[in-house]
Amino acid sequence: MIHLVCGSTGAGKTTYSTKLRQQLGALHLSIDDWMVTLFAPDTPPQVSWPWIEERVLRCERQIVATALALARTGVPSILDLGLQRVDQRRRVAERAAAAGNRVHLHFLDVEADERWRRVEQRNDQQGDTFRVKVTRPMFDFIETIWQPPTPEEMSAFDGVRVAA
Numbered sequence: 001m002i003h004l005v006c007g008s009t010g011a012g013k014t015t016y017s018t019k020l021r022q023q024l025g026a027l028h029l030s031i032d033d034w035m036v037t038l039f040a041p042d043t044p045p046q047v048s049w050p051w052i053e054e055r056v057l058r059c060e061r062q063i064v065a066t067a068l069a070l071a072r073t074g075v076p077s078i079l080d081l082g083l084q085r086v087d088q089r090r091r092v093a094e095r096a097a098a099a100g101n102r103v104h105l106h107f108l109d110v111e112a113d114e115r116w117r118r119v120e121q122r123n124d125q126q127g128d129t130f131r132v133k134v135t136r137p138m139f140d141f142i143e144t145i146w147q148p149p150t151p152e153e154m155s156a157f158d159g160v161r162v163a164a
């Protein structure tokens with residue numbers, strides 16, 4: 001089983017994924033951990049979306065490959081990739097399903113005002129789930145690309161809506 005966790009910035013994906021990992025004995029694979037570890041030291045002074053997206057796609061491919069390898073040994077995975085857009089969720093879910101895995105979509109549905117409040121708190125406290133400071137322009141940009149799962153996606157990927 002491969003679990004896909006989606007929600008926009010500040011929805012609580014990492015916190016939720018950590019709890020799910022403990023419940024299921026699954027491996028939690030977080031895009032934030034990979035991006036910070038692999039690319040933060042090389043971030044250019046003026047970061048552009050194409051620069052970020054290229055690296056996100058590289059990490060996504062390797063994370064999915066890792067999840068598929070784990071699935072072949074019977075270990076479930078939780079993919080905390082943001083999964084901001086319909087096409088991204090479909091691409092990951094179809095790759096997992098094509099390899100014979102069941103996919104379970106977890107949609108963390110939290111209003112934007114609450115998510116921004118959480119982001120500000122995370123930025124200030126820099127606790128366990130802090131990876132990078134999210135500015136208001138960054139948050140607002142992600143809001144322009146965020147696409148909540150459709151009813152069809154929820155049905156196709158055994159989705160569950162979580163009010164986190």
